Amino acid sequence: MSADVHQEVFIQEATELLQELEESLLELDDNREDMELVARVFRAMHTIKGSGAMFGFENIAALVHSIETSYDLVRNGKLGITKPMLDYSLKACDIIKEMLTDPAMKADSPLALEISAFFTETGGQAPAKKVHEPVSKEALLVRQNLTTFRITFKPSPEILLYGSNPELLVKEVAALGEASVSALTTHMPDLNSIEPEKCYTYWEIILTTDKSENDVRDVFIFVQDESEININIIDDFTGGGDNLKRIGEILLEKGDINNEDLTALMDERKLIGEVMVEKGLVSQDALDAALTEQQHVRQIREQKAAAENISSVRVPSEKLDFLVDLVGELVTVQARLSQIAVKENNQEMLKVAEEVERLVWELRDNTMSIRMLEIGSTFSKFKRLVRDLSAELGKEIELVTHGGETEIDKTVIEKLGDPLVHLIRNSIDHGIETPQERIAAGKEEKGHIILSANHSGDSVLIEISDDGKGIDKAAVLKKAKAKGLVSEGTELSDKDVFDLIFAPGFSTAEKVSSVSGRGVGMDVVRRNIEALRGTIDIASVQGKGTNITLKLPLTLAIIDGLLVVIDDQFFIIPLSIVNECIEFNEAAHRSSSGRRIIMVRNELIPYIHLRSFFNIQSEAPEIQQIVIIELDGRRVGFVVDSVVGDHQTVIKSLGKAFKDIECISGASVLGDGSVALIVDVQKIYTGIE
């Protein structure tokens, strides 16, 4: 592996750590007494510093060092968190981000120096403290809380290639206390197959120290991923000096002898308990109780060990995208298999086809769930945005988030960032008033923006609400009339007025600020959301605040669809909005004075002839079907020739050539290789309305 690869890994890791750091810092701002958060900040900084120095980012290490020292003081209760401290820490995060992309950047940019100076001052000139001071044996013996660890350190054979020297690590551990080190060479291959660049030795260190297991682990922090490190407490000096372990136990613990062998050996002798019972020293009951206890402890330990083994895997997202593509293709092929099986009417093949269908569905659901990410990661970005922007505008705003654990498809999350930033900026700039205005209006000085997410059927609802001044409908109307978007004298409902905000080129801000008001806003937001097959809704009460709701599909790649036929063409209607399908006889309804309304169980439902809407020139069959869908709580019927059934719809884009088509949102390949078009019900509905 080359150094570049390591730098790459470091940059990736550091970026994540920085994000975590930023989150913790922002949380810390709200909750300055939380020592847990301080510790988290400290740990993140410590790791960035350590691995930064290791991979040649000395500039980062130098900068972080000064900050870390201050947080160490906070951690030890010698310093309180202050606002400037957090401000500088956040700025430092930004600088480190830049340094990551540009390693040549020196730590002596004016801002970096300012940050360092600030923290050196608060940190009380604390000198770089040596990580581990060697401890003299005498000093050690009088200390309390001594623990003896057995540390098995099996570095990966490639450790030397990574630039780490295992020997130094071993020495560092040994310096933590009283240690006996044995180097074990059982894995050493014979001379012919030795590769001199590899490390075959492993070490076993018996260490008695007053440090905690974590302190010991810290030594290995940079090699722990590649190396096998086992740290066991073998004696914590709590049980007095006389319960020394038997040699069998020690060997067993070390794994040098396995349990069966030992038991076999032990079985040759009588068990100590049985001997005791025989001699009448203890009763059988007492022995059973003791054995149960032993069993219990063992079980608990095993459970604990199992819990610790649960881990996650980091996978590049391209691989996931590819997996989803493959599953998409598999779904198509499976559809074809099922179709052939039905056509051939081969019982055995039908069985296989069904089995494959079940597996493919499961695979699909599973793959989709892998791509689901918690939306919280996006939310935390906005905390910083709100903090910075509100300071810039002299407003006091708190961002409250709910439902950060709501999961949504990765691609949706990625495309959601920009629209959300825009909406939140709008709330900060146009929505929330200045503290003076708020007090004058009888409101709390501090404004609130609530960002929440939750599931609703197969969609995710994201709400952005603020308690600001709301949308001034009169101002919107006036502006729209001035821009010629509405003609004079038209009566508009509230909803229509709010919809004007999404018209291209519309911006209500009197002044253009750096934050918003350039008028390229809301129409782009709406387009982005619609590109995700989502919808956007505004509700606002003047003086009380604004509430914007985004409704987004859980996933973009595969949906459940209802396959319908018109003429000899296939169309797909998203199943999630389909309410019911009913038979429809045109002739029987012609009487109702030309109005296209059908009565279904005492409810009048308007309907649309998809055939004529799509300009398909052929006679409709006598008996047709109406697919009734529900949109925004209203029901509409779509007349089609016939309904085929449900279809796993792998959505394919129609591409740029068809980007202006309003009534079709995509296409899907059917089992027989033909193409079915996905009907954009929402667009048709709003178009006709």
Add this chain to the structure above:
Amino acid sequence: MEENTAVKNGTSCQVLTFRLAEEVYGVDIMSVREVMDFAGVTKVPHTPDFMVGVINLRGNVVPVVDLKKKFRMGATERSVNTCIIIVEMQIDGESTILGALADSVQEVVEFEDSVIEDAPRIGTQLNTAFIAGMAKRESGFVIILNVNAVFSMNELSAIAQPAAEEHAE
């Protein structure tokens, strides 16, 4: 025209020739992905009539254009020789594939630069922007098309009809 120079820069270029009605056209072989039989086209509603529809090309949905309709030469009659030429080109900087209907595909011909001339300003039914050059050969001219211009975004999407109005109640 970038493509004019692209065709003429090399010492020679290879062109796939095909027939639309009685005339022979050509496209630079570098932009041709494959040629396939005409079958299974799904018409997309509310599109200009020269957009024949979409086909399934190994799992990808690819739009097909009727060049004759596009060039106002009447509709392409479907026959055994009717083919779809799959071309690859740039739309708004993105690589896209599209199909073009041809009455029949002929051959791949190599033309020396010297025989390729600029499009005449008058005398063709075609918008000269569509033509990358005219190649002379014994049997007549080959009109080499500028694929990127013919299938440019403006040309393709100009006429999405607002059908909702036509069918309003």
